[in-house]
Amino acid sequence: MSKDPTIPAVEFNDVSLSFGTYVALHDVSFSIPQGQFVALVGPTGSGKTSILNLAAGLVPPAAGAVRTSGDPVKGVNRSAAYMFQQDALLPWKTALENVALGPLLRGVQRRDAAGEAERWMELVGLRGLEHRYPIQLSGGQRKRVAMAQALINRLPLLLMDEPFSALDVQTRALMENELLALWQNSSATVLFVTHDLEEAIALSDRVILFSAGPETRIKSDYPVPFPRPRNVSEARFMPGFEELYRRIWSDLKQEVMTSYERSRAKA
Amino acid sequence: MSAQERKRRERTIHFLQAAIFVVVFGLWEFGARSGAIDTFFFSQPSTFLGRAWQWLAIPGTQLGGRSIYQHLAVTLSEMLGSFVLGVAFGITLGLMLGRSDFWARVFNPYIQVLNALPRLVLAPIFVLMFGIDERSKIALGFTMVFFIVFFNAYHGVRQVDRNIINNARMLGAGERELARHVLIPSALTWILSSLHTSVGFALVGAVVGEYLAAAQGIGWVISQAQGNFDSAGVYAGMLVLCVVVIIVEMGVTWLERRLVRWTPQTDELLAG
Numbered sequence: 001m002s003k004d005p006t007i008p009a010v011e012f013n014d015v016s017l018s019f020g021t022y023v024a025l026h027d028v029s030f031s032i033p034q035g036q037f038v039a040l041v042g043p044t045g046s047g048k049t050s051i052l053n054l055a056a057g058l059v060p061p062a063a064g065a066v067r068t069s070g071d072p073v074k075g076v077n078r079s080a081a082y083m084f085q086q087d088a089l090l091p092w093k094t095a096l097e098n099v100a101l102g103p104l105l106r107g108v109q110r111r112d113a114a115g116e117a118e119r120w121m122e123l124v125g126l127r128g129l130e131h132r133y134p135i136q137l138s139g140g141q142r143k144r145v146a147m148a149q150a151l152i153n154r155l156p157l158l159l160m161d162e163p164f165s166a167l168d169v170q171t172r173a174l175m176e177n178e179l180l181a182l183w184q185n186s187s188a189t190v191l192f193v194t195h196d197l198e199e200a201i202a203l204s205d206r207v208i209l210f211s212a213g214p215e216t217r218i219k220s221d222y223p224v225p226f227p228r229p230r231n232v233s234e235a236r237f238m239p240g241f242e243e244l245y246r247r248i249w250s251d252l253k254q255e256v257m258t259s260y261e262r263s264r265a266k267a
Numbered sequence: 268m269s270a271q272e273r274k275r276r277e278r279t280i281h282f283l284q285a286a287i288f289v290v291v292f293g294l295w296e297f298g299a300r301s302g303a304i305d306t307f308f309f310s311q312p313s314t315f316l317g318r319a320w321q322w323l324a325i326p327g328t329q330l331g332g333r334s335i336y337q338h339l340a341v342t343l344s345e346m347l348g349s350f351v352l353g354v355a356f357g358i359t360l361g362l363m364l365g366r367s368d369f370w371a372r373v374f375n376p377y378i379q380v381l382n383a384l385p386r387l388v389l390a391p392i393f394v395l396m397f398g399i400d401e402r403s404k405i406a407l408g409f410t411m412v413f414f415i416v417f418f419n420a421y422h423g424v425r426q427v428d429r430n431i432i433n434n435a436r437m438l439g440a441g442e443r444e445l446a447r448h449v450l451i452p453s454a455l456t457w458i459l460s461s462l463h464t465s466v467g468f469a470l471v472g473a474v475v476g477e478y479l480a481a482a483q484g485i486g487w488v489i490s491q492a493q494g495n496f497d498s499a500g501v502y503a504g505m506l507v508l509c510v511v512v513i514i515v516e517m518g519v520t521w522l523e524r525r526l527v528r529w530t531p532q533t534d535e536l537l538a539g
């Protein structure tokens with residue numbers, strides 16, 4: 001796309017969000033340049049998923065403005081792909097049909113969409129499983145299908161909500177590396193929600209830490225200076241990793257404790 | 268369980284199923300012959316099986332000027348008519364109200380009242396409205412099939428996982444694509460699981476309608492036999508209906524397997 005590269009990919013200006021009387025986000029502002037991989041970290045209930053839903057246009061802000069590529073988000077954001085935390089594959093479609101759905105819905109001919117989907121099935125390592133239904137796939141395989149489904153439309157913004165949290169440690173490291181490899185061949189901006197600090201640092205260019213809810217704000221914002229391409233399982237041993245981890249963790253720990261005390265006070 | 272054990276178990280199940288049939292009918296026959304069972308009310312398996320055999324297998328056997336197959340054809344066409352109409356209207360309205368909270372609430376009390384009404388009391392009204400031919404039976408079956416399919420379609424639309432809807436919308440689905448790729452397939456599983464019940468009700472509508480007022484059909488055959496104090500005729504009619512139901516039931520099961528291959532129930536079938 002020939003858009004001005006200085007326009008931020010995602011921009012939140014004093015965004016607030018409430019559900020009834022519960023104020024989830026309060027005056028949140030941040031700006032993310034194009035092509036950056038950003039991890040959003042925070043204690044449970046800090047509204048990280050809400051940030052993604054706002055960027056996706058699935059919920060409107062109560063106040064403030066959300067822009068992606070300079071355009072205000074109104075209704076479902078057509079320039080964003082979303083990989084959900086829970087399984088969101090269409091159970092009545094085969095793996096291939098699930099992957100082909102995106103292009104199909106955007107007007108690609110059925111045959112071309114299927115061809116493109118086949119290519120993506122191969123890219124995520126699922127060759128031979130094209131005609132299985134989601135119920136016949138393992139948890140990891142379903143995540144791969146979801147990843148192909150999200151990436152196939154090649155949209156400039158990729159929203160990921162704890163996509164790998166349900167996987168075992170080994171599968172998870174594999175998929176993180178595959179995600180990085182696929183992402184490095186694109187120019188997409190990524191917002192990656194996770195509660196795992198190690199995953200956040202290993203994957204991203206920048207970690208944004210949110211405070212405990214309600215009335216979540218941005219607590220701190222750290223650049224992650226490690227070079228790319230990275231290998232996720234080795235990033236953990238890079239010099240400076242531990243230092244950065246410790247700094248972010250000391251911030252996060254406070255928020256986790258606050259969140260914990262608030263939830264206990266309520267109970 | 269090994270394949271061999273499973274096979275043995277299958278065989279045992281089939282054997283016991285046959286054994287139950289033999290024991291029940293054997294005791295019935297024995298009771299009738301020894302005089303312990305009054306054949307005026309309960310007939311006798313050998314008599315009504317013979318009657319059914321005569322109807323089905325001996326050409327030229329007429330019941331009120333028609334063969335049993337002609338009566339069956341009438342009943343089945345009524346059943347099919349009420350089934351198709353009930354399913355079509357049920358799905359359409361179920362999907363519409365499932366999508367709109369507003370209209371669902373507007374129609375809610377009326378649907379509840381109509382559903383609570385015992386449908387059989389409508390039968391005389393339908394006879395007045397449509398006469399004693401097929402149409403009054405189709406109308407009666409329709410009122411039964413419609414509500415079952417309607418409620419299932421409605422719930423099918425209501426209970427779609429929000430994540431799946433959001434996912435489809437993010438992938439680019441508008442309202443129409445959402446209905447086609449998400450809501451209808453989701454509702455379809457509910458509707459298909461209700462087909463067994465609704466096919467049964469379609470048959471009930473046809474037979475009861477014929478029983479009350481008609482000039483042909485299996486219900487009419489049974490009602491004629493009853494009028495003549497011919498209990499063997501009543502049981503033979505029931506037997507023919509049972510055979511029909513079993514065949515239709517097998518058809519529905521086949522259809523279900525063809526259409527919803529992605530549900531957990533069929534999983535072992537595919538894995539095995």
